[in-house]
Amino acid sequence: MTNHDATLEWPDGRSRTIEVREDETILEAAERNDIGLPFGCRTGACGTCTGRLLEGAADDALAHRRRPRALKDRHLADGYVLLCLASPRADCRIAVGSSVHTELVDNPWK
Amino acid sequence: MSDASTSGDVEPGHDHEHHHEGPGYATPQAAIEESEREQLAYVMSLYVGTDVDAPDFVAVVDLDPDSETYCEIVDRVEMPERGDELHHFGWNACSSSCHVDGLERRHLIVPGQRSSRIHVLDAADRRNPELETVIEPEDVFEYDLSAPHTVHCIPDGQILISMLGDADGELPGGFLELNEDFEIEGRWEPPGEIEMNYDYWYQPRQNVMVSTEWAAPKTYYPGFDLEDVEAGNYGRKIHFWDWEDGTVEQTIDLGEEGQIPLEVRFLHTPESTHGFVGTALSSNMFHFFYDVDADEYRAEKVIDFEAREHEDWDMPVPGLTTDILISMDDRYLFGSNWLHGDVWMYDVSDPSNPRRADSLSVGGTFGEVQEVRGRELAGGPQMLQLSLDGERLYWTTSLFSSWDDQFYPEEAERGSVMLKADVDPRTGTMELDEDFLVDWGDCPAGPARAHEIRWPDGDCTSDVWQ
Ligand code: FES
Numbered sequence: 022m023t024n025h026d027a028t029l030e031w032p033d034g035r036s037r038t039i040e041v042r043e044d045e046t047i048l049e050a051a052e053r054n055d056i057g058l059p060f061g062c063r064t065g066a067c068g069t070c071t072g073r074l075l076e077g078a079a080d081d082a083l084a085h086r087r088r089p090r091a092l093k094d095r096h097l098a099d100g101y102v103l104l105c106l107a108s109p110r111a112d113c114r115i116a117v118g119s120s121v122h123t124e125l126v127d128n129p130w131k
Numbered sequence: 132m133s134d135a136s137t138s139g140d141v142e143p144g145h146d147h148e149h150h151h152e153g154p155g156y157a158t159p160q161a162a163i164e165e166s167e168r169e170q171l172a173y174v175m176s177l178y179v180g181t182d183v184d185a186p187d188f189v190a191v192v193d194l195d196p197d198s199e200t201y202c203e204i205v206d207r208v209e210m211p212e213r214g215d216e217l218h219h220f221g222w223n224a225c226s227s228s229c230h231v232d233g234l235e236r237r238h239l240i241v242p243g244q245r246s247s248r249i250h251v252l253d254a255a256d257r258r259n260p261e262l263e264t265v266i267e268p269e270d271v272f273e274y275d276l277s278a279p280h281t282v283h284c285i286p287d288g289q290i291l292i293s294m295l296g297d298a299d300g301e302l303p304g305g306f307l308e309l310n311e312d313f314e315i316e317g318r319w320e321p322p323g324e325i326e327m328n329y330d331y332w333y334q335p336r337q338n339v340m341v342s343t344e345w346a347a348p349k350t351y352y353p354g355f356d357l358e359d360v361e362a363g364n365y366g367r368k369i370h371f372w373d374w375e376d377g378t379v380e381q382t383i384d385l386g387e388e389g390q391i392p393l394e395v396r397f398l399h400t401p402e403s404t405h406g407f408v409g410t411a412l413s414s415n416m417f418h419f420f421y422d423v424d425a426d427e428y429r430a431e432k433v434i435d436f437e438a439r440e441h442e443d444w445d446m447p448v449p450g451l452t453t454d455i456l457i458s459m460d461d462r463y464l465f466g467s468n469w470l471h472g473d474v475w476m477y478d479v480s481d482p483s484n485p486r487r488a489d490s491l492s493v494g495g496t497f498g499e500v501q502e503v504r505g506r507e508l509a510g511g512p513q514m515l516q517l518s519l520d521g522e523r524l525y526w527t528t529s530l531f532s533s534w535d536d537q538f539y540p541e542e543a544e545r546g547s548v549m550l551k552a553d554v555d556p557r558t559g560t561m562e563l564d565e566d567f568l569v570d571w572g573d574c575p576a577g578p579a580r581a582h583e584i585r586w587p588d589g590d591c592t593s594d595v596w597q
Contacts, residue, residue, distance in 0.1 A: 029183075034488070048242060057182075057184025057213070059180050059181065059182065059214075060213070060214045061179055061180065061214045061215075061216055061245030061246060061351070061352070062214075062245045062246060062247065062277070062300060062348070063214070063246070063268075064272075064277070064298075064299060064300055065299075065300070066277070066296070066299065066300025066348050066349040066351035066352055067245045067300070067348065067349075067352035067353065067533075068352055068354075069179065069180045069214065069216075069245060069352070069532075069533070071353075083238070090163060090273075090299065090300060090301070090349040091349055091352060091353045092353075093298075093356075093358075106251055115194070118182050118184050119181050119536075119543070122180065122533065122536075123354075123533075123537070123540070124538040125353050126353060126354030126355060126356050126533070126537055128537050128538055129355065129356070129357040129446075130444045130445060130446045130447075130449075131443070131444050131445060131449050
């Protein structure tokens with residue numbers, strides 16, 4: 022099984038690089054390394070686990086196990102990924118933490 | 132009277148024939164007269180979606196003004212896993228089972244809205260509830276359901292939970308039934324009766340249930356997106372069910388003025404066919420009732436909360452009427468306009484013509500009071516709970532973690548609060564209790580959000596009479 026390095030970067034500048042197997046998700050690998058990432062449904066519906074790929078095309082670096090329903094096309098095009106479904110296909114850098122999820126939608130009245 | 136001391140005595144004013152031997156109170160009036168003042172509250176408390184790496188918990192709040200720990204969280208029951216988004220919850224038994232000998236209002240059914248994990252807490256020791264059983268999400272998904280919401284007991288000791296999505300977080304939702312041993316019994320209704328689901332309330336003596344609509348979990352989970360409103364992804368219908376058969380008899384489309392019908396309540400009087408539903412996005416209140424001549428239910432808009440201009444916002448801001456409740460004597464309808472920052476009270480003695488009684492402007496976008504006991508508020512009034520005697524109204528400030536983040540991002544940093552107003556039911560007035568504040572900003576693992584509130588011995592938003 023191939024492993025890849027995933028570098029997780031938080032908004033406060035903290036970062037951690039972990040090894041992720043191609044058959045596990047970023048969220049699973051983080052948990053294996055005792056790193057707490059936000060999540061909710063684990064089925065791709067809630068978006069709580071959203072991360073953002075910091076370089077490279079999302080399709081090349083990460084593969085979603087199934088359709089990431091919580092992300093709209095515009096989000097996918099902008100490099101957002103669901104860490105409960107995403108497994109690495111190459112080394113990657115990903116913005117993580119709860120604030121990534123809050124970027125997906127804004128206050129429609131403001 | 133508490134359930135722990137429930138005896139086999141026939142209660143005064145008991146208006147049906149069997150003896151009152153089970154949990155709760157024989158009638159709504161008995162609940163008012165025989166209940167003691169609430170000493171404790173259970174409150175859903177959550178960390179899901181924040182960077183606080185801790186599980187959600189059930190907070191036990193001390194509400195006894197004579198206690199040294201008044202207004203404090205005196206116990207926290209942590210869930211076994213993270214990521215639940217505890218939201219709404221309920222008892223294994225309520226006054227609808229007051230005839231069932233041996234049944235106790237003892238277990239709290241606490242679902243995770245995002246995880247679909249269902250927890251059962253044993254609250255025999257009211258101050259120290261304990262986790263008893265957990266139903267794992269995979270077991271729920273087997274019935275092609277997810278996103279558990281409203282929990283009511285059914286009169287024979289079983290438990291019914293409204294489920295907002297299918298196993299993939301898409302439509303349709305449905306209802307999951309648990310048996311007395313807290314095992315999944317199966318789906319309650321034949322699948323396919325409804326598409327969207329949210330809250331429900333039943334009136335067994337009328338053989339009717341009413342259910343409302345939010346949206347598919349995948350639609351509302353990530354946050355509120357106007358595109359979804361335009362695409363028709365949010366609900367605006369209410370459904371009337373044959374309670375015995377579990378089938379939909381009638382659906383009413385509330386139209387543009389009824390967008391996102393959330394909390395729904397029948398009057399407590401078991402004979403009544405009147406009720407109210409709050410539509411959050413349109414910010415209107417609908418009265419529904421059974422029209423005998425037409426032999427069907429009708430719904431009419433009876434309260435309209437106007438959107439308000441705000442100098443920093445591009446468009447008029449809707450009130451977002453997210454929660455409502457009816458006092459135990461069926462006289463007052465209370466509600467919260469989460470975005471505006473209002474708690475309001477209407478006299479509904481004549482349910483087709485509600486009369487505004489009073490309101491409080493606190494928190495939210497426009498609230499006149501923006502801090503209590505020196506603590507800045509970070510959200511608007513949201514989930515409400517009223518004392519059984521109708522004299523104390525409490526509320527919390529979090530709606531749903533991802534929606535909070537859009538409208539009140541400070542809530543994640545400061546946490547929620549629980550506030551209280553003293554209500555005078557005789558004059559129909561409310562006054563903010565400036566000394567009362569429970570602060571979730573001080574929780575040990577970090578600031579938490581607070582959502583639904585329940586009393587140990589029955590409350591205005593869960594008890595039903597058969
Ligand atoms: S945890 Fe819900 S989408 Fe990943």
